Amino acid sequence: MLLVLACQCAASMQNAAAQSTPAAAPPTPVTAAASDQSTLPATLRPNTMAARVAACTACHGEQGRAGADGYYPRLAGKPQDYLYQQLLHFRDGDRIYRPMTHLLAPLPDAYLYEIAGYFAAQHAPYPPPARGPASSALLERGRLLTQQGDPARDVPACVACHGARLSGLAPAIPGLLGLPRDYIGAQIGSWRGDLRRAAAPDCMAEVSKRLTPEDVAAVAAWLSSLPVTEPYVPEAAESLSLPLACGSQTFPMPVTGGAK
Amino acid sequence: MKRLLIGVVGALVLAGAGLGVMYAIGTRDDTAAQVSSVAAGDPPEARIERGRYLARLGNCAACHTVAGGQAYAGGTAIPTAFGTLYGPNISSDPEHGIGSWTEDDFWQALHNGKAPDGTLLYPAFPFTEYTRMPRDDADALFAFLRTVPASDQASRPHELAFPYDQRVLLAFWRALYFKAGTWVADATQSLQWDRGRYLVEGPAHCAACHTARNSLGATTGGAPLGGAMIEGLGWYAPPLTGDDATGLGQWSHADIAALLTTGVSARGAAAGPMVEVVAGSTQYLSGEDADAIAQYLKSLPAGARANPGARPSQATMDIGAQRYRQYCAQCHQANGEGSGTAWPPLAGNLSVTAPSPINAIRVVLDGGYAPSTATNPRPHGMPPYGQVLNDNDIAALTTYIRNSWGNEASAVTSLEVKRARGQ
Numbered sequence: 001m002l003l004v005l006a007c008q009c010a011a012s013m014q015n016a017a018a019q020s021t022p023a024a025a026p027p028t029p030v031t032a033a034a035s036d037q038s039t040l041p042a043t044l045r046p047n048t049m050a051a052r053v054a055a056c057t058a059c060h061g062e063q064g065r066a067g068a069d070g071y072y073p074r075l076a077g078k079p080q081d082y083l084y085q086q087l088l089h090f091r092d093g094d095r096i097y098r099p100m101t102h103l104l105a106p107l108p109d110a111y112l113y114e115i116a117g118y119f120a121a122q123h124a125p126y127p128p129p130a131r132g133p134a135s136s137a138l139l140e141r142g143r144l145l146t147q148q149g150d151p152a153r154d155v156p157a158c159v160a161c162h163g164a165r166l167s168g169l170a171p172a173i174p175g176l177l178g179l180p181r182d183y184i185g186a187q188i189g190s191w192r193g194d195l196r197r198a199a200a201p202d203c204m205a206e207v208s209k210r211l212t213p214e215d216v217a218a219v220a221a222w223l224s225s226l227p228v229t230e231p232y233v234p235e236a237a238e239s240l241s242l243p244l245a246c247g248s249q250t251f252p253m254p255v256t257g258g259a260k
Numbered sequence: 261m262k263r264l265l266i267g268v269v270g271a272l273v274l275a276g277a278g279l280g281v282m283y284a285i286g287t288r289d290d291t292a293a294q295v296s297s298v299a300a301g302d303p304p305e306a307r308i309e310r311g312r313y314l315a316r317l318g319n320c321a322a323c324h325t326v327a328g329g330q331a332y333a334g335g336t337a338i339p340t341a342f343g344t345l346y347g348p349n350i351s352s353d354p355e356h357g358i359g360s361w362t363e364d365d366f367w368q369a370l371h372n373g374k375a376p377d378g379t380l381l382y383p384a385f386p387f388t389e390y391t392r393m394p395r396d397d398a399d400a401l402f403a404f405l406r407t408v409p410a411s412d413q414a415s416r417p418h419e420l421a422f423p424y425d426q427r428v429l430l431a432f433w434r435a436l437y438f439k440a441g442t443w444v445a446d447a448t449q450s451l452q453w454d455r456g457r458y459l460v461e462g463p464a465h466c467a468a469c470h471t472a473r474n475s476l477g478a479t480t481g482g483a484p485l486g487g488a489m490i491e492g493l494g495w496y497a498p499p500l501t502g503d504d505a506t507g508l509g510q511w512s513h514a515d516i517a518a519l520l521t522t523g524v525s526a527r528g529a530a531a532g533p534m535v536e537v538v539a540g541s542t543q544y545l546s547g548e549d550a551d552a553i554a555q556y557l558k559s560l561p562a563g564a565r566a567n568p569g570a571r572p573s574q575a576t577m578d579i580g581a582q583r584y585r586q587y588c589a590q591c592h593q594a595n596g597e598g599s600g601t602a603w604p605p606l607a608g609n610l611s612v613t614a615p616s617p618i619n620a621i622r623v624v625l626d627g628g629y630a631p632s633t634a635t636n637p638r639p640h641g642m643p644p645y646g647q648v649l650n651d652n653d654i655a656a657l658t659t660y661i662r663n664s665w666g667n668e669a670s671a672v673t674s675l676e677v678k679r680a681r682g683q
Binding site: 052053058091093106108110111 | 327328535536539590591599600602603626627628629630631632637638639640641642643644645646647648
């Protein structure tokens with residue numbers, strides 16, 4: 001139960017961050033943080049993509065390998081189409097996090113697609129999973145949901161869409177490993193509460209709403225406990241028959257040179 | 261007693277008469293140039309194209325189009341000190357837009373600040389500037405708006421506090437602060453200068469942000485284009501006058517034209533609300549018009565220099581310098597000169613040296629990209645540091661950049677940073 005609370009707490013913190021309430025915005029800046037080194041790469045040259053995305057890597061880490069604190073997810077190696085759609089959703093207010101919306105507001109589709117492509121092409125090494133406290137019962141429940149789903153409640157298995165290796169499915173279904181437990185819980189929680197949306201039909205919203213808070217906690221605990229084995233790349237497009245229709249898989253790419 | 265009564269009644273009559281006169285002044289129409297320049301039949305393509313250009317110049321979309329929404333269908337929130345106004349639907353829909361308006365109706369709105377039925381419009385709609393536009397330009401703008409696909413989205417009612425929600429009171433505001441009248445050329449100046457003045461004071465309505473407003477929202481709160489806090493947005497619009505340290509004194513004509521048309525320049529990049537202005541409006545300026553604006557702005561004399569106040573303490577500067585080396589110097593360089601248009605200089609940067617530190621604080625807290633423009637479609641962006649640095653660090657850091665490399669401006673307190681986080 002504590003884990004469920006922790007999970008819900010993470011989701012609510014994300015929501016608080018969406019409204020940019022300073023007191024609740026993660027992470028609370030402390031003086032100690034200022035003594036850490038800047039997360040920007042050691043050398044940056046102007047007019048390179050690395051320089052153009054410095055506004056991203058300041059939080060998401062060099063090459064988009066994830067921030068240090070679990071709130072800024074890894075971008076490196078995620079499918080370009082997935083990242084592109086997230087950038088559009090943040091920019092246009094369909095995914096709510098004010099700092100992202102602020103950064104992306106002036107950027108046109110074509111540039112966002114290029115930025116998405118940059119991070120999709122990064123291959124930073126994955127750190128070993130940070131295993132938090134989780135009962136074996138909880139982990140087993142997470143494992144079952146991941147591998148088999150719950151046919152009685154019409155909950156598909158994670159692997160049905162995200163692939164047997166949980167590495168995603170081209171063009172736009174992301175891998176689920178290498179992500180912090182709080183982040184996974186917060187995202188599914190946001191989908192359940194209509195705070196995160198994807199292109200219609202929004203299959204992940206549908207699946208999320210079939211999950212209980214306990215399911216979410218279990219899946220987040222299990223997925224975040226798994227190590228990533230290289231090569232970790234999405235399955236080929238249309239190599240899986242999806243149990244639900246997903247609008248993100250047929251989302252149009254930007255018209256080259258197209259403006260917002 | 262009787263004399264007192266007569267006196268009181270007399271005073272009331274006089275006050276009533278005074279209000280009546282003000283009301284009459286505030287609701288009268290300027291009937292000059294009422295005659296439409298439009299010939300019968302469909303407007304020619306050239307007129308529509310000129311109207312499209314003017315719509316961009318006036319940045320109509322900033323208030324009449326929501327992000328990701330249908331063009332000119334309205335709904336954008338405009339936060340003010342008096343409440344929130346919502347830009348109305350000005351698409352060609354006859355019921356919800358302005359599809360049933362005539363050229364004369366449109367002129368009435370643009371020139372006299374009135375709806376077709378005589379309702380007084382709120383001056384958040386900058387008819388106070390648009391009134392200077394000649395009938396030809398108004399008709400061209402209208403011809404363009406007629407081509408905007410109809411949207412049946414109803415205009416959202418404004419949400420204003422009492423007494424500002426009483427439109428009848430606008431008559432008195434207008435009597436004090438509005439005089440309809442088209443722009444008159446200044447024969448002593450060049451055509452280019454004149455064109456620049458027209459653009460700045462008319463369709464581009466620069467004063468809406470760059471001139472201080474008084475307590476009733478009129479742009480009479482300070483020197484014209486002398487810089488102002490944009491209250492609803494929490495940003496400072498720097499002076500466009502010739503001030504050396506805080507205005508355009510050190511900017512060349514080319515710098516000004518570059519910032520307007522590309523969003524970046526050798527002296528700094530557009531930030532905050534100006535990003536949207538460049539993206540939606542000034543990037544579309546013709547080369548001649550950008551030069552004209554630059555020439556006019558460069559002719560404006562410097563205002564009185566504000567006292568930057570006491571020098572910050574050495575201890576604060578030391579902390580700020582340390583943070584600067586850690587987080588900023590990699591791009592903006594140890595000497596604050598930046599690198600080309602990718603990483604703007606902080607030395608002599610108007611957003612850094614402004615009397616108000618708010619822009620510097622906001623950029624450090626939230627970061628931000630320069631606008632994407634035809635010339636600079638893939639802008640560089642400033643990373644946000646609000647998540648990494650606390651209020652004391654950001655106060656020291658912004659104090660440091662405001663007082664290094666020749667910059668001289670007030671020190672920043674952690675309270676100012678804290679307040680900026682809450683906005």
